Amino acid sequence: MTADDPTLDAPAPWLEVDALLDDPGTRIVVCCGSGGVGKTTTAAALGVRAAERGRRAVVLTIDPARRLAQSMGISELDNVPRQVKGVDGASGGELHAMMLDMKRTFDEIVEGHADAARARAILENPFYQSLSAGFAGTQEYMAMEKLGQLRARDEWDLIIVDTPPSRSALDFLDAPKRLGSFLDGKFIRVLMAPAKVGGRAGMKFLNAGMSMMTGTLSKLMGGQLLRDVQTFVAAMDTMFGGFRTRADATYRLLQAPGTAFLVVAAPERDALREAAYFVERLAAERMPLAGLVLNRVHGSGAAKLSAERALAAAEALTDCAEEEAADIPLGAAAGAAENLEPDGIVDHDGGKAASGTADGPSPAPAAPAGHPPVSAEQLAAGLLRLHAERMQVLARERRTRDRFTALHPEVPVAEIAALPGDVHDLDGLRLIGARLALDPTHTDAPD
Amino acid sequence: MSRLHVVSGKGGTGKTTVAAALALALATEGRRTLLVEVEGRQGIAQVFETEALPYEERKIAVAPGPDGASAGDAARGGRRPGEVHALAIDAERALLDYLQMFYKLGSAGRALKKLGAIDFATTIAPGLRDVLLTGKACEAVRRKDKQGRYVYDAVVMDAPPTGRITRFLNVNDEVAGLAKMGPIHNQAQAVMRVLKSPETAVHMVTLLEEMPVQETADGIAELRAAGLPVGGVVINMTRPAVLGTGDLDIAARGARAGVAKALSQAGLGGARRGGLAERLIDPLLEQAREHAERVDLERAEHAELTALGLPTYELELLPEGVDLAGLYRLARELRRQGPI
Numbered sequence: 001m002t003a004d005d006p007t008l009d010a011p012a013p014w015l016e017v018d019a020l021l022d023d024p025g026t027r028i029v030v031c032c033g034s035g036g037v038g039k040t041t042t043a044a045a046l047g048v049r050a051a052e053r054g055r056r057a058v059v060l061t062i063d064p065a066r067r068l069a070q071s072m073g074i075s076e077l078d079n080v081p082r083q084v085k086g087v088d089g090a091s092g093g094e095l096h097a098m099m100l101d102m103k104r105t106f107d108e109i110v111e112g113h114a115d116a117a118r119a120r121a122i123l124e125n126p127f128y129q130s131l132s133a134g135f136a137g138t139q140e141y142m143a144m145e146k147l148g149q150l151r152a153r154d155e156w157d158l159i160i161v162d163t164p165p166s167r168s169a170l171d172f173l174d175a176p177k178r179l180g181s182f183l184d185g186k187f188i189r190v191l192m193a194p195a196k197v198g199g200r201a202g203m204k205f206l207n208a209g210m211s212m213m214t215g216t217l218s219k220l221m222g223g224q225l226l227r228d229v230q231t232f233v234a235a236m237d238t239m240f241g242g243f244r245t246r247a248d249a250t251y252r253l254l255q256a257p258g259t260a261f262l263v264v265a266a267p268e269r270d271a272l273r274e275a276a277y278f279v280e281r282l283a284a285e286r287m288p289l290a291g292l293v294l295n296r297v298h299g300s301g302a303a304k305l306s307a308e309r310a311l312a313a314a315e316a317l318t319d320c321a322e323e324e325a326a327d328i329p330l331g332a333a334a335g336a337a338e339n340l341e342p343d344g345i346v347d348h349d350g351g352k353a354a355s356g357t358a359d360g361p362s363p364a365p366a367a368p369a370g371h372p373p374v375s376a377e378q379l380a381a382g383l384l385r386l387h388a389e390r391m392q393v394l395a396r397e398r399r400t401r402d403r404f405t406a407l408h409p410e411v412p413v414a415e416i417a418a419l420p421g422d423v424h425d426l427d428g429l430r431l432i433g434a435r436l437a438l439d440p441t442h443t444d445a446p447d
Numbered sequence: 448m449s450r451l452h453v454v455s456g457k458g459g460t461g462k463t464t465v466a467a468a469l470a471l472a473l474a475t476e477g478r479r480t481l482l483v484e485v486e487g488r489q490g491i492a493q494v495f496e497t498e499a500l501p502y503e504e505r506k507i508a509v510a511p512g513p514d515g516a517s518a519g520d521a522a523r524g525g526r527r528p529g530e531v532h533a534l535a536i537d538a539e540r541a542l543l544d545y546l547q548m549f550y551k552l553g554s555a556g557r558a559l560k561k562l563g564a565i566d567f568a569t570t571i572a573p574g575l576r577d578v579l580l581t582g583k584a585c586e587a588v589r590r591k592d593k594q595g596r597y598v599y600d601a602v603v604m605d606a607p608p609t610g611r612i613t614r615f616l617n618v619n620d621e622v623a624g625l626a627k628m629g630p631i632h633n634q635a636q637a638v639m640r641v642l643k644s645p646e647t648a649v650h651m652v653t654l655l656e657e658m659p660v661q662e663t664a665d666g667i668a669e670l671r672a673a674g675l676p677v678g679g680v681v682i683n684m685t686r687p688a689v690l691g692t693g694d695l696d697i698a699a700r701g702a703r704a705g706v707a708k709a710l711s712q713a714g715l716g717g718a719r720r721g722g723l724a725e726r727l728i729d730p731l732l733e734q735a736r737e738h739a740e741r742v743d744l745e746r747a748e749h750a751e752l753t754a755l756g757l758p759t760y761e762l763e764l765l766p767e768g769v770d771l772a773g774l775y776r777l778a779r780e781l782r783r784q785g786p787i
Contacts, residue, residue: 035458035608036659063610065658126625225626266459269768270493301730305715313713320712376705380713382690383706383731386738389689392766420740422657 012405015291015412017437020260021050024157027258028147029290032163034274037266038295040064041423041432042416043162044072044097046262048426049433050158051095052088057158058096058150062143064162067424072097079104081150086426096156105142106132113242114235122235127228139164140174141247148250173254173285260290263411265404267297267397272404279408291412293436294401298393298418307391314384321377415440448786449648449678451588451641452603455612455666456652457659461683463490464769464777465652465762466605467531469787471778474510474529478600481587482507484535485580486607491533496771500535504587507533510778532599534587539565541579545634577618578635585641609651609666616642616649617673648678650787653752655682655745660752667755679787680757682749684764688742690735703728760784 020026031043040061047059058081061069069075072084074097081096110122122128131138143164150159218226253259261282265275275292282289405413417435419428452469456462463484470482481504484491489499495507510529542565590598607615619635619642626632641647649670653659663680670677707718707725716723752759762780765773781787 037459065661067657130621130625224628225631228625270490271459273493301733302727305727309715313710313715316713317709376702377709377712379690379702380706380709383735384710384713386689386734387731389686389766390734396766396768420737421744424657 012401012409012411012413014440015293015414016439017046017049017414017433018053020290021046021055021158022053025258026260027158028151028253028260029158029160030163030254030259030261031161031264031293032261032278033264034271037264037271038416039264040162041068041429042262042264042293042295042436043160044068045423045429045432045436047095047097047160048084048087048429049437050160051084051093052091052430054091054093055158056094056156057160058098058156059160059162060098060100060143060146060150061162062100062139062164064099065422065424067422069099071425071429074099079108079146084426100139100143100146102139102142103132105146106138109145118235122232125228125232125235127225127232131232144250145246148246148253151253173281173287255286255288257288259288261287262290262293264293264295266295267400269400272400276404276407279411289411291414292404292408294413294415296418297397297401297415298390300387300390300394302387303391303394305387305391307388307395310384310388310391314381314388317377317381317384321375321381449646449676450597450599450601451584451647452601452678452787453606453612453616453647453649454603454652454681455606455609455649456681456683457609457662460652460654460659461769462608462652463488463605464494464774465650465681465683466603467491467494468762468774468777468781469650470531470533470601470603471508471510471775472781472785472787473601473603474508474531475782477529478510479530479532479598480510480601480603481599482531482533482603482605483584483587484533484605485584486605487535487537489535490605491535494769494774495533500533502535502537502540504532504534507531534583536580536583538576538579541583542575545579545582575622577615578622578631578638581616581619581642582634582638585638588641588646606649609662612649612666613669613673613675616670616675620673643674643676645676647676649675650678650681652681652683654684655748657744657748660748664751664755667757677757680752680755680759681781682752682759682761685745685761686764688738688745690738690742758787760787 020029029043029046031039031046033039040063043059043061044064047057050057059072061074064072064074066075074082074084079098079101081098084095084097087093087095107123110128111119114122143161147159147161150156263275263278263282265271279289279292401413405411414436416432417438419431423429423432452466452473454462454466454469456465467482470480474480482491484500491507492498492500497507500507508531510531543560584602584604587599588597588602592598606612619639623632623635623639626635651663651666653663667677667680704718707722707728710716710724710727711718711722715727716725718724760781761784762777765776767773769777
């Protein structure tokens with residue numbers, strides 16, 4: 001990104017990533033956003049940068065791409081934070097990383113909160129086994145559970161969390177509440193009706209209602225599934241309280257001043273629409289939003305040259321190349337077989353050869369060494385067309401971003417300049433971290 | 448030919464747009480398609496630029512006119528234009544529907560809702576939510592009118608992303624295993640029969656980028672292992688290569704002066720050292736280098752997708768984003784490259 005990038009003079013305040021990471025008061029950073037915007041990569045890059053700036057950081061990833069996970073040495077899904085090798089520890093920091101294992105996390109809760117016999121009963125329950133193996137929703141509960149655990153261990157002074165690719169990106173915020181409303185609900189008592197309510201003399205009416213209910217449930221679910229669910233609920237009963245307490249605690253932790261939410265988005269309409277929704281939701285839940293990270297933003301070193309001018313110039317150059325080709329019937333375009341055709345078509349052929357280069361090497365049979373000859377004019381025209389395309393992308397991204405800033409002018413924004421390829425090593429993560437921390441008002445343009 | 452088209456893909460690849468375009472593409476020649484949404488995001492409403500969809504099937508678009516009347520058209524006894532209907536499935540409402548439809552549980556259903564059972568069922572009970580969503584879609588696939596004809600010629604589902612698709616579609620297997628008998632068991636089995644039949648095709652949307660391609664390959668392997676029918680791969684947002692690596696080599700190898708002169712000729716300033724045109728060369732070449740790197744990457748990713756041995760469809764990036772006109776364009780493009 002350079003000084004004459006036109007995307008830089010927007011009114012949105014700048015999100016100072018380094019200040020956020022360096023502040024010892026920042027204990028948790030939550031990266032959220034819709035799918036495919038680069039949440040996991042951003043979380044990993046923040047982890048590397050924080051560690052190399054002296055923090056003892058841990059990154060909790062949910063479902064990293066294989067090569068990204070490998071680059072951090074966490075290709076095993078074993079729920080244990082491991083130190084990431086290759087991170088520069090000169091400033092006294094270090095980085096640990098882990099991948100969330102949903103089932104393992106759930107099992108650990110059960111094992112930690114029930115005596116051995118009860119734990120076994122739960123772990124062997126078919127209903128539990130399906131639930132813990134990761135149906136929609138479980139991932140969100142477990143991510144928050146793991147966050148609570150990591151925080152409680154107090155081994156790290158900064159925890160960076162990636163969030164699951166949810167149906168709705170905010171499911172993880174709802175998870176503790178939903179669990180709570182279920183636990184408070186009467187349904188659980190209905191499920192446990194045979195065990196609990198039966199026999200109490202004063203509750204005959206309720207009892208009758210309950211057995212009608214369980215009868216209905218039994219009809220619906222089949223007796224065996226209902227029994228499995230009941231066994232599961234009964235076995236979990238004692239630990240539900242603990243669940244609830246911890247879910248509430250995690251929720252409060254997210255609201256605490258040491259937490260910073262970063263909404264990650266790509267500069268595209270849908271992703272930013274989702275980001276706006278996110279920002280509103282976080283505000284409604286009184287969750288501390290640090291800012292918006294705009295990922296894969298395009299810049300140009302020649303932003304003063306507009307798309308229109310570049311295209312006009314490219315056209316002028318192409319016309320000129322065509323004329324030249326027409327002037328020399330058997331000369332410059334000699335590789336093309338069409339030139340052997342009689343006069344009159346030659347003019348047309350010249351145009352064809354010029355536009356052929358727009359699609360990369362064209363398979364002209366007689367062309368030497370695989371490439372048709374490309375004149376300086378054609379090359380310059382190609383460069384200009386590319387530039388025009390880039391400027392159009394820039395303009396579109398800027399419009400989309402401006403729409404967001406108009407709605408939420410208070411939200412600080414940091415941008416990550418787009419890389420041509422994917423990132424799958426520490427150097428790449430470092431580069432992203434550096435781009436993320438770059439001050440947009442910085443005026444010394446790199447050459 | 449498949450009648451249930453399940454469209455999945457990594458987040459950000461544009462699967463909702465592709466699903467919508469596919470529903471339009473399949474709605475030619477008087478056909479009627481249903482486009483269903485299962486993730487409660489109102490993505491369909493956004494793509495079609497309408498207000499939020501209720502839990503109700505409603506006509507959302509009239510398909511582009513057939514390219515001339517066809518024999519099939521006439522055989523259907525009419526020239527009704529193709530129609531796309533849309534439905535945003537809501538798990539809770541779907542559950543209440545089911546209770547009403549299959550078990551006549553009107554009031555008991557409401558009582559269950561009061562108790563929080565419906566909440567439990569749709570948010571916490573393993574997979575029930577997914578059972579309801581897939582079940583509703585399969586019901587639409589099988590639904591017939593009084594004359595015994597299918598109400599919808601095709602159903603297109605904007606499905607969960609690649610990482611969850613196999614589990615989502617396979618949920619009924621799991622549930623059938625959990626509930627070993629009873630109505631839930633039977634329902635789950637019936638849904639599974641549709642999903643595993645040749646009537647169903649699961650399509651993957653991808654970009655020519657490493658992560659989406661990797662996920663596509665992994666997702667297809669998972670689908671195959673689960674015995675689910677894989678359809679095609681839609682490569683979305685492709686961009687033409689303006690310059691090849693070869694051209695760039697030439698540029699790097701000393702065509703600089705010539706290029707500067709050409710830029711200057713085109714009126715972009717002086718070609719001398721320090722002149723405006725000359726100063727453009729470095730940034731332009733840098734952009735070209737990035738472009739060439741991307742083109743090379745895309746070529747490699749393309750080869751990987753081809754190696755999957757599935758039908759592929761390519762949709763070009765619409766530079767101004769996908770508006771309604773763009774959507775029809777994508778639909779035409781899918782039809783041209785079809786049959787899907």
